[in-house]
Amino acid sequence: MKKLVIFDLDGTLLNTIEDLGQAANYALERNGYATHSMASYPYFVGNGVRRLMTRVLPEDARDDETVDRVLGNFIEYYDEHCTDYTKPYNGMPELLQDLSDMGVSIAVASNKYQKAVSKIIPHFFPDINFVAIEGHREGVNVKPDPSVVFSILANARMAKADCLYVGDSGVDMETARRACIDSVGVTWGFRSKKELVEYHADVIVNNPVDILDVVENGIRIS
Numbered sequence: 001m002k003k004l005v006i007f008d009l010d011g012t013l014l015n016t017i018e019d020l021g022q023a024a025n026y027a028l029e030r031n032g033y034a035t036h037s038m039a040s041y042p043y044f045v046g047n048g049v050r051r052l053m054t055r056v057l058p059e060d061a062r063d064d065e066t067v068d069r070v071l072g073n074f075i076e077y078y079d080e081h082c083t084d085y086t087k088p089y090n091g092m093p094e095l096l097q098d099l100s101d102m103g104v105s106i107a108v109a110s111n112k113y114q115k116a117v118s119k120i121i122p123h124f125f126p127d128i129n130f131v132a133i134e135g136h137r138e139g140v141n142v143k144p145d146p147s148v149v150f151s152i153l154a155n156a157r158m159a160k161a162d163c164l165y166v167g168d169s170g171v172d173m174e175t176a177r178r179a180c181i182d183s184v185g186v187t188w189g190f191r192s193k194k195e196l197v198e199y200h201a202d203v204i205v206n207n208p209v210d211i212l213d214v215v216e217n218g219i220r221i222s
Contacts, residue, residue, distance in 0.1 A: 001104075001215060001216050001217075001218070002104065002162055002163065002164045002182075002214070002215045002218070003104060003105060003158060003162040003163070004104065004105040004106075004107065004131070004152075004153075004156055004158045004162055004163045004164070005099060005104055005105070005106055005107070005163075005164045005165075005166060005211070005215060006107045006108070006109050006149060006152055006163060006164070006165045006166065006181075007106070007107070007108050007109070007166045007167070008108075008109065008110060008165075008166065008167035008168060008169070008172045009108055009109075009110035009112060009117060009120070009121070009135075010045060010046075010110065010111075010112060010168075010189075010190065011042070011045075011046075011167075011168035011169065011186075011189030011190035011191065012089075012166060012167050012168045012172070012186055012189055013088065013089070013092055013096075013108070013121075013124075013125075014086050014087065014088055014089065014092075014120065014124060015086065015087055015088075015089055016082075016086045016120075017038065017041050017042055017045070017190060018038060018084075018085035018086070019078065019081060019082050019083070019084055019085050019086050020041055020045055020052070020078070021036070021038045021040075021041040022077070022081065022084070022085070023074050023077040023078035023081060023082075024036070024041070024044070024052060024053070024056050024074055026073065026074070026077040027053070027070045027071070027072075027073035027074040027077065028056060028057070028070065030070075030073045031066075031069060031070050031073065033056075033057060033058065033061065033070075034058075036056055042190035042191065043190075044056055045190060046111065046169050046171050046190070046191070047111055047142055047143075047171060048111040048112070048113070048136050048142040049071060049074060049075070049078075049112065049113055049136075050067065050071055051142075052074075053067050053070050053071045053074060054067055057070060075113070078116060079115065079116065079119075082116050082119060082120055083119075083120060083123050083124075086120065086124070087124075088124055088125075089188050089189075089208065090208075091207060091208035091209055092208050093124075093125065094208070094209075095208040095209060095211060095212065096125060096128045097127070097128070098212060099212070099215065100128055100129065102215070102216075104215060105131045105156055105158070106128060106129075106130050106131065107130055107131050107132040107133070107134070107152045107156065108121055108130060108132065108133045108134060108135075109132075109134050109143065109148045109149055109152060109165075109175075110134065110135045110136070111135075111136050111142045111143050111171075112135050112136065113135055113136050113137075114134075114135035114136060114137050115135075116135065117133055117134070117135030118133060118135065121133050131152070131155065131156045132151075132152045132155055132156065134148050134151060134152060143171050143172065143174075143175040144171050144172075144174035144175040144178055145175075145178070146175055146178040146179035148175075149163075149165065149175060149176075149179040149181065150179065153179075160179065160180055160181045161181075163181045163182070164181070164182050164183075164184060164211075164214065164215060165179070165181050165182070165183050165184070166183075166184045166186060166211060167183070167184075167185065167186070167189075168185065168186050168187075168188070168189025168190055168191055168196075169189065169190065169191040169195065169196075169199075170191065170195045170196070170198065170199035172185070173185055173196060173199035173200060173201045174199055176202075177199075177200060182202050182203075182214075182218075182219045183200075183201050183202045183203070184201065184202065184203045184204070184205055184211060184214055185199075185201030185203070185204045185205070186204075186205055186206075186208075187204060187205070187206050188206070188207075202219045203219055
């Protein structure tokens with residue numbers, strides 16, 4: 001049985017895409033650039049907000065100065081509006097409570113900047129005792145660099161074999177691979193099942209409750 005489950009945030013625990021898209025479009029509009037449809041944003045996100053700003057800008061406007069300016073406007077808006085439209089995926093609050101009741105430790109590893117992660121997680125999951133809520137910090141590489149996972153493992157004093165990493169994207173599966181821990185890809189998030197397969201998810205699930213079986217029985221190769 002796994003003793004620690006590390007969850008990605010965006011597209012795994014919470015559907016955050018509307019708030020991310022609204023904040024990005026606000027920043028683009030403030031700086032005179034064309035905005036994007038909400039349907040475009042699942043393909044822009046996944047590598048942190050700076051990369052998000054780079055991707056939504058026109059190719060000829062991706063210099064550091066412009067990205068910094070637009071990113072500042074994004075954060076200005078997102079800090080105030082990051083819970084406007086965001087909501088947990090169906091079954092996720094129940095899964096976290098079941099894991100907690102089983103004595104399984106729960107952590108979050110996100111590429112979203114730390115201030116936002118620290119606000120969003122307690123807002124939506126106030127009754128869950130997370131052993132770590134880790135977002136991106138200056139000087140620390142974003143996922144798929146496994147540094148955030150190693151930090152959580154050290155703080156939780158857990159062995160890699162006792163840990164499960166859950167996410168919705170190729171970035172998440174690559175993070176787990178580089179950290180040498182078992183991975184679960186979820187199909188309800190921002191990326192496709194095809195991407196999860198291509199990035200070698202150990203298990204792919206379609207419903208949060210299915211994660212309980214993986215936690216209890218481990219990765220079974222058929």
